[in-house]
Amino acid sequence: MGDFMNIEExxxxxxxxxxxxxxxxxxxxxxxYVIEEFxxxxxxxxxxxxxxxxxxxxxxxxxxxxxxxxxxxxxYTFGDEVLKKLVTKLMRSRFTSEPVSNECYKxxxxxxxxxxxxxxxxxxxxxxxxxxxxxxxxxLKTLYGQHEEANLFRTNYEYFxxxxxxxxxxxxxxxxxxxxxxxxxxxxxEKELVKKYEK
Numbered sequence: 001m002g003d004f005m006n007i008e009e010x011x012x013x014x015x016x017x018x019x020x021x022x023x024x025x026x027x028x029x030x031x032x033y034v035i036e037e038f039x040x041x042x043x044x045x046x047x048x049x050x051x052x053x054x055x056x057x058x059x060x061x062x063x064x065x066x067x068x069x070x071x072x073x074x075x076y077t078f079g080d081e082v083l084k085k086l087v088t089k090l091m092r093s094r095f096t097s098e099p100v101s102n103e104c105y106k107x108x109x110x111x112x113x114x115x116x117x118x119x120x121x122x123x124x125x126x127x128x129x130x131x132x133x134x135x136x137x138x139x140l141k142t143l144y145g146q147h148e149e150a151n152l153f154r155t156n157y158e159y160f161x162x163x164x165x166x167x168x169x170x171x172x173x174x175x176x177x178x179x180x181x182x183x184x185x186x187x188x189x190e191k192e193l194v195k196k197y198e199k
Contacts, residue, residue: 005059005060005063005128005132007063007064007067010060010063010064011064018033018034018037021033022064022068026068026072026154026158027065027066027068027069027072027151027154028151028154028155028158030064030065030068031065031147031151032151034061034064034065038057038061040058040061040062040144043058044058044140044141044144047137047138047140047141048137050137055135055137055140058140058144059128059131059132059140059143062124062128062143062144062147063128065147066121066124066125066128066147066150069117069121069124069150069154070121070125073117073118073121074114074117074118076111076114076115076118080111080114080115083111084108084111084112087104087107087108088104088108090104091104091105091108098170099169099170099171100170102170102171102172103169103170105172106164106167106172106176109160109180110160110161110164113157113160113180113183116153116183116184116187117153117154117157119187120146120149120150120153120187120190121150123146123190123191123194124143124146124147124150126194127139127142127143127146127194127197128143130143130197131143139197142193142196142197145193146190146193146194149186149187149189149190149193150186150190152182152186153183153186153187153190156179156182156183156186157179157183159175159179160176160179160180160183163175163176163179164176
């Protein structure tokens with residue numbers, strides 16, 4: 001299949017419009033663009049009849065998405081893990097007021113989402129290695145499924161961050177809970193897809 005996963009080289013092959021979306025948009029926006037613009041979903045649905053050029057093209061575009069997503073990743077450190085444990089203890093203390101407990105809950109979910117986002121991107125990079133090695137259409141289909149779940153995760157993460165900043169301090173509303181629930185579900189589904197490579 002060849003070694004063609006060079007981000008700079010792939011960017012140089014983009015149209016002006018695609019390059020603009022890649023450089024100025026989020027990973028989610030770029031993903032939605034390539035899915036629509038290049039009909040990747042339709043190509044994946046007809047994966048059994050795909051030729052090598054189309055196979056490589058899909059893989060390149062998906063690789064650009066994860067490359068963009070990795071650049072957006074924040075850092076999750078040992079300090080964050082310690083902080084999460086301390087905040088969890090505070091949230092569970094019977095002496096903690098409800099508004100403070102709610103803020104702890106929001107912060108804990110923020111840290112967990114940050115960690116999960118990094119994990120998902122690591123899974124995607126591993127998936128790309130598997131597909132490059134195998135050249136198997138079923139592996140590519142699995143990778144595409146991972147990207148779908150990753151995109152749902154990112155979209156809900158962005159929604160969660162907007163709510164985190166706009167919902168009044170000490171308050172957890174139904175939208176915030178829904179965003180957390182949707183993120184966690186997408187994460188779990190993505191993890192299930194990873195297991196398909198082992199079969």
